[in-house]
Amino acid sequence: MSSLDKETVRRIAYLSRINVSEEGLTELAGDLTRILDFVEELQEVDVEGCEPLTSVADLTLPLRKDEVTDGNIQQKVLSNAPMTDAGCFVVPKVVE
Amino acid sequence: MTDLTKLTLAEARDGLAKGDYTSVELTQAHLKSMEAHRNLNAYITETPDKAIEMAKVSDAKRAKGDAGNMEGLPIAVKDLFCTEGVQTTAASHILEGFKPEYESTVTSKLFDNGAVMLGKANLDEFAMGSANTSSYYGNVINPWKGKDGKNLVPGGSSGGSAAAVAGGMALAATGTDTGGSIRQPASYCGIVGLKPTYGRCSRWGVVAFASSLDQAGPMTKTVRDAAIMLGSMAGHDAKDSTSAPMAVPDFEAALTGDIRGMKIGIPKEYRVDGMPEEISKLWENGVAMLRDAGAEVVDVTLPHTKYALGTYYIVAPAEASSNLARYDGLRYGQRVMDEGDSLDDMYSKSRAAGFGKEVQRRIMIGTYVLSAGYYDAYYNKALKVRRRIYEDFANAFGKVDAILAPTAPSAAFAIGENEDDPVKMYLNDVFTVPASLAGLPGLSLPAGLSSEGLPLGLQLIGKPFDEETVLRVGGVLESAANFTAKPFGQEG
Structure with missing residues (x-):
């Protein structure tokens, strides 16, 4: 069920937005297949009627008043950006 | 001094x-x-x-x-x-x-x-x-x-x-x-x-x-x-x-x-195959020390122990692939971009240059197990097994x-x-x-x-x-x- 071919890895790499070379795809196909083989044993566990456990924190999400608690920190927000202009992040052209 | x-x-x-x-x-x-x-x-x-x-x-x-x-x-x-x-x-x-x-x-x-x-x-x-x-x-x-x-x-x-x-x-x-x-x-x-x-x-x-x-x-x-x-x-x-x-x-x-x-539990499932002699000896010594100190040592069972690693290596990469999506070469961190690159090119180049091998592997495994068609077979299944593991401990801690x-x-x-x-x-x-x-x-x-x-x-x-x-x-x-x-x- 879990042997990954190169084309599948290419698709995963695209979804992950990570550039991978042709040789890299072959190596990753091997690595990822080994990992998937390793987790395959979960299929034998009987989980009939079992609810997925998404968090061990036995909490209902707390609510707070809907009011602004921060802001006016434009310089701080931008201070680590690789490229900024006029108080904005700069991205490559997205609209032709 | x-x-x-x-x-x-x-x-x-x-x-x-x-x-x-x-x-x-x-x-x-x-x-x-x-x-x-x-x-x-x-x-x-x-x-x-x-x-x-x-x-x-x-x-x-x-x-x-x-x-x-x-x-x-x-x-x-x-x-x-x-x-x-x-x-x-x-x-x-x-x-x-x-x-x-x-x-x-x-x-x-x-x-x-x-x-x-x-x-x-x-x-x-x-x-x-x-x-x-x-x-x-x-x-x-x-x-x-x-x-x-x-x-x-x-x-x-x-x-x-x-x-x-x-x-x-x-x-x-x-x-x-x-x-x-x-x-x-x-x-x-x-x-x-x-x-x-x-x-x-x-x-x-x-x-x-x-x-x-x-x-x-x-x-x-x-x-x-x-x-x-x-x-x-x-x-x-x-x-x-x-x-x-x-x-x-x-x-x-x-x-x-x-x-x-006090009651101290010893989970028998942790006696894994091929456990080195010195590790089991260390464990036995620990049991003896606690017993000497007046604790009662009890056998407990955690039946789903052998599935914990498999569960972890689905759940953790899945969450990592989502968490690490924030490294986009935009708001902070390294950016790699060449003349004429699209937004996608910039993302993909920055992340390829910025993440090491193991991180890339985990992001991709996580992306795969969360992707359409595999979510139930891998991710959801792992979350259900996670509950089994959780219940094992809850049962043991009853004793x-x-x-x-x-x-x-x-x-x-x-x-x-x-x-x-x-x-x-x-x-x-x-x-x-x-x-x-x-x-x-x-x-x-x-x-x-x-x-x-x-x-x-x-x-x-x-x-x-x-x-x-x-x-x-x-x-x-x-x-x-x-x-x-x-x-x-x-x-x-």
Whole structure:
């Protein structure tokens, strides 16, 4: 069920937005297949009627008043950006 | 004068209170030791000027009679905690040069309590690893050496923190644990490491790996030190909605030394095939020590133990793939872009150049198990098995107060070993991952030496928010084991 071919890895790499070379795809196909083989044993566990456990924190999400608690920190927000202009992040052209 | 780098946190606290030395002297001694042991690569960023400045402020505070619980005590901070104005890398190239504009909740609590920061400790990239060999800033070398003198791994992911404490380069250190990243390096370096209950310490400002598992905790020389330091790290934080709104007990007061009548569980499923003789012997010795101290030892069963690693290596990468989507080369971190590149090109090039191999593998596994058509077969299935594991512990804790097990299946291994197959490296976490999946507190403490003369740890697992019992039993085990061996260069 879990042997990954190169084309599948290419698709995963695209979804992950990570550039991978042709040789890299072959190596990753091997690595990822080994990992998937390793987790395959979960299929034998009987989980009939079992609810997925998404968090061990036995909490209902707390609510707070809907009011602004921060802001006016434009310089701080931008201070680590690789490229900024006029108080904005700069991205490559997205609209032709 | 005594060597100040050999003190425990508690001894240094008491020495400062008595005026035997100042925080500046204590800090200077550690900065000197850091310089002398730079070859071990325990720190990514040393902050000597900030340390001296913080120590001066601390000495002044003390002179005014205003001393906190960690007043004047120099510590290392794992480079996964955001520290205001100090480079925070998560050991990744993608965050090289990143200087947070804010302080993590845990470090601000520690600093408010008087702690002095010596620097940012090395780790596996984004805390993904068990040997500290995936850091962009180089491997950390364990201060301990085997008989052949080869360089050994410190464990991971909090390998720099563990090496710094074991090697006298910090009195204590912060760590984080997602599947064993505090306990396993503590075991490999012969120190104490405590992963608190999920929710005990705020995750705010800690670079996220797997948010349903990540938890900060202390790495120290003794169980008492862990109790002291946890008290200054723990507590509810409105900025982390999973942080528990509970009072922080006096953890040090839990160290009564009395465990008579307590029930300690021994999970038979942890006796895995091929467990080395010296590990089972260590475990048996631990059982005998607790029995001698008046505890009742009971067999318990955790039937889904063998599925814990498989569950973890679906859940953790899935959460990581989502968390690490934020590294987009846009708002912070490294950007790689060529003339005419599209937004997608920029993302893909920045992330390929910025993330190391293991991080890329985990993002891709996570992306795969969350993708359409595979979500139910992998991710949802893993979450259901996770509940089975959680229920196993709940059943066991209906009968016992704490569980005793080994921390890791071996002593520290040589740098370069277990690198040929990612799955081999994952097996180091076989005894630590189950408690992580169940969100339970786990303490590792050094309890013996391997045939190579390397430290081996035992692990105590407790009920949710019952760190006090874990610490109490740990204190008794520590006294009985009387582990006094020191790494190379640290004798005497």
